[in-house]
Amino acid sequence: MRKIIVRDQRKLTPFNEPARELRVLNKPLWLHQRDVLARYCKRELAPVDSLDGLRDEDRAERVETIVCRDNLFFDQSFIDQFIADAQRLGKACRVAFNPDDRAILHHALQLQRGIRREGNYFVADLWYFPYGVEENVRPLLVDTLAHEHGYYRVPSYMANEKGDLTYWVPQRAFASIEHWVHLYVANCIFGLFARGARMETSLERPSTKLSILFRAMWERKQVLRSSPLVQVGKNTIIDPSAVIHGPTTIGDNCTVGAGTVIDNCVIGNGVNIGQGCQVMLSVVCDRTFLPFNVALFMTTIMENSIVAQNTCLQMCVLGRDTFIGANNVFTDYNLMAKPIKVLQRDQIVETDMPVLGGCVGHNCRLGSGLVVYPARTVESDTILFASKERRIIDKNVAYEESDHLKLKDGAKLHRRDYPR
Numbered sequence: 463m464r465k466i467i468v469r470d471q472r473k474l475t476p477f478n479e480p481a482r483e484l485r486v487l488n489k490p491l492w493l494h495q496r497d498v499l500a501r502y503c504k505r506e507l508a509p510v511d512s513l514d515g516l517r518d519e520d521r522a523e524r525v526e527t528i529v530c531r532d533n534l535f536f537d538q539s540f541i542d543q544f545i546a547d548a549q550r551l552g553k554a555c556r557v558a559f560n561p562d563d564r565a566i567l568h569h570a571l572q573l574q575r576g577i578r579r580e581g582n583y584f585v586a587d588l589w590y591f592p593y594g595v596e597e598n599v600r601p602l603l604v605d606t607l608a609h610e611h612g613y614y615r616v617p618s619y620m621a622n623e624k625g626d627l628t629y630w631v632p633q634r635a636f637a638s639i640e641h642w643v644h645l646y647v648a649n650c651i652f653g654l655f656a657r658g659a660r661m662e663t664s665l666e667r668p669s670t671k672l673s674i675l676f677r678a679m680w681e682r683k684q685v686l687r688s689s690p691l692v693q694v695g696k697n698t699i700i701d702p703s704a705v706i707h708g709p710t711t712i713g714d715n716c717t718v719g720a721g722t723v724i725d726n727c728v729i730g731n732g733v734n735i736g737q738g739c740q741v742m743l744s745v746v747c748d749r750t751f752l753p754f755n756v757a758l759f760m761t762t763i764m765e766n767s768i769v770a771q772n773t774c775l776q777m778c779v780l781g782r783d784t785f786i787g788a789n790n791v792f793t794d795y796n797l798m799a800k801p802i803k804v805l806q807r808d809q810i811v812e813t814d815m816p817v818l819g820g821c822v823g824h825n826c827r828l829g830s831g832l833v834v835y836p837a838r839t840v841e842s843d844t845i846l847f848a849s850k851e852r853r854i855i856d857k858n859v860a861y862e863e864s865d866h867l868k869l870k871d872g873a874k875l876h877r878r879d880y881p882r
Contacts, residue, residue, distance in 0.1 A: 463526045465503035466595075467495075468587060469511055470533040474642055475805065476823035476841040476858075477781055481533035481639040485764045485782075486648045488713075488730045488747045491535065491639065498538050502545055503528060513595060524594045531576065531587035533639045535648040537656065540634035544604050548590035551602065555590050557636070558583040558601030564630035565608035569637070569647050572814055573806050576638030586638060606632035611655060613743075613760070614817065627816055631655040633663065641806060642821040642839065643813060645779050649745045649762040654726055661691070661709050695731065719754065730765065747782070761819065770830070777819035781842060784822055787830035794819045794836050804837045805858055813837065820855075 473479055482492040489497070510516055513529065528545070536544075548555050559566045559577070566584060570577055577586045583601045590602070614627035635652035637644055664670045678688035685691070691708025694700065698716040706712075706724045713731035718724070722735055725742045729735070733746050736754035744758040747765040752758075754771050761775040764782040769775065773786055776794040780786065794817045796802055801812040820834045823842030831848040834855040840846065844859055845866040 463502050463528060464505040464507060464523075465499060466507050466513075466516070466520075466527060466529040467492075467509040468513065468529060468531045469509045470531055471511075472533075472640065474640070474645075476642065476821060476839040478823065478842050481644075484639070484645060485745075485747050485762070486535055486639075486645065487653050488728050488745055492532060494535070495530065495532065498536065498541050499528065499530075502541075516595060521595050527589075527591040527594060529587075529589040529591070529595070531638075533576065534586065534588060535635065535637045535639055535644075535652065536588070537635045537652070539660065540604065540606070540632075540636050543634055544588070544602065545590065547604065548602055549592070552592055554592065554596050554599045555602035556585055556599045557588040558585045558603050559606070559636075560584075560603060563606055563608065564610070565606040565632035565652070566636070568630045568814075569651055573641040573643055573804070573811065574638045576640060586636070604634065604636070606634045606636065608632045609659065611659065613655075629655060631659045633660050641804070642779050643804060643815075643818070645762060646760075646777060646818070646821075649779075650743055650760045650777075653745070654728065654743050654760075657709055658726055701737075713748070736771075764824075775819065777817060779819075779821045781822060781824035781826065783824055784826045784828075786822070786828050787832075789830050790828060790832045790834070792820045792834045796836055802837050805839070 471480060474481055474484065477484060483490055486494050507520055544557055561584065566577065577584050585601055589599060608630040610628045611631045612626045612628045629651050632652060633656060635656045637648050637652055639645060639648060674685060674688060674690045677690055678685045681688055686707040692706050693711045695712060695714035697714055698712055700718040701720040703720045704718045704722045707726065710724055710727050712729040713733065715731055716729060716733045718735050719737035721738045723740050727741050727743065728745045730746060730748035732749040734751045735741065736752055738755045739752050740757045742758065743760045745762045747763060749766050750763050751768045756769050756771065757774040759776045761778045763769065763780045766782050767780055767784045769786045770788040772788055773790045775792050778792050802815055802818050803810050803812050818837050820838045822840045825843050826840055827845040829847040832846065832853060832855060838855050838858055840859045841861045844861050844864040846859065847865045
């Protein structure tokens with residue numbers, strides 16, 4: 463099977479680069495797509511801006527083909543089901559979803575245009591052609607197998623609905639990444655939560671349950687801490703007092719300090735997690751450093767970043783090469799009980815999410831003692847110092863507002879061009 467990638471050149475705020483370069487589950491999105499499709503695709507054509515731009519000789523070639531846009535996130539379970547159904551159908555088709563698919567309706571549709579309504583279905587830019595690219599395609603429905611899972615138990619006056627905050631978690635995940643919020647969704651809801659949901663489903667099979675139980679007994683560990691659920695790479699050092707619950711993967715050459723708690727996370731290679739850190743439902747990418755007493759909850763940190771001591775990040779996304787100073791707090795709940803809003807295409811729109819943290823771009827430096835309001839963003843290459851005038855970040859911060867531009871001699875520094 464050959465693969466054709468359709469490029470999406472739009473740059474996501476505040477990162478100022480296309481979605482394909484941003485990390486999902488510790489991989490650039492383009493690499494995640496390649497790995498998921500690797501078992502099917504042996505050949506890849508040069509990327510195109512649209513199917514209309516395909517060369518005549520490539521269009522005329524009668525060969526099994528899959529086409530996808532490079533800003534799409536899908537997991538292995540989803541693509542396996544789509545290709546199996548498409549090959550069984552044996553006709554040109556395009557991925558589609560039922561209008562009542564809860565994962566798509568509640569989490570994938572907001573703030574994007576890539577998944578759109580056509581007739582009785584939602585469709586997206588993922589195609590299968592059994593005999594080369596052709597004009598006539600039919601929708602192929604894929605069920606995401608979404609189930610409702612709680613993630614916060616809070617008083618009813620905060621949740622406004624019986625004290626539970628919930629997500630519709632798919633076992634087959636699909637999203638179009640067009641906003642930084644979609645990175646949060648892809649990593650946490652459609653990534654870590656979905657992996658946990660698949661694990662729970664697998665444990666319903668007696669053979670799997672007994673296999674994990676016997677392995678845990680052999681290792682003399684609690685089930686969630688046993689090797690089938692906690693996978694650790696080479697040359698990784700973990701203090702005996704650290705608590706690690708699965709499903710969790712930890713890469714090579716990592717260090718986990720005393721008293722650290724890690725629960726359902728993806729930890730990259732070369733990550734250093736110091737004493738007393740709390741890392742839950744988070745993706746910590748390669749070569750990140752968490753000194754000590756750092757709290758991460760449902761947060762994604764891209765590679766080569768540092769989060770200093772006593773800082774709390776909840777439901778946030780951080781870019782690469784970024785430093786977050788000590789004693790910073792990224793809040794995730796609007797005390798005024800108003801909807802959380804974000805900037806999308808120069809308009810302020812509601813997210814339909816009761817809790818949501820902030821987002822910091824690439825190569826940023828944030829000093830100590832800042833409080834960041836929910837859903838606020840800091841653009842790439844920005845430096846912020848806490849001061850009497852700006853200790854609380856209550857609006858989005860653009861590069862032009864960076865403190866490093868306020869030099870005594872009036873000199874200006876130029877932002878970097880991404881991708882590098």
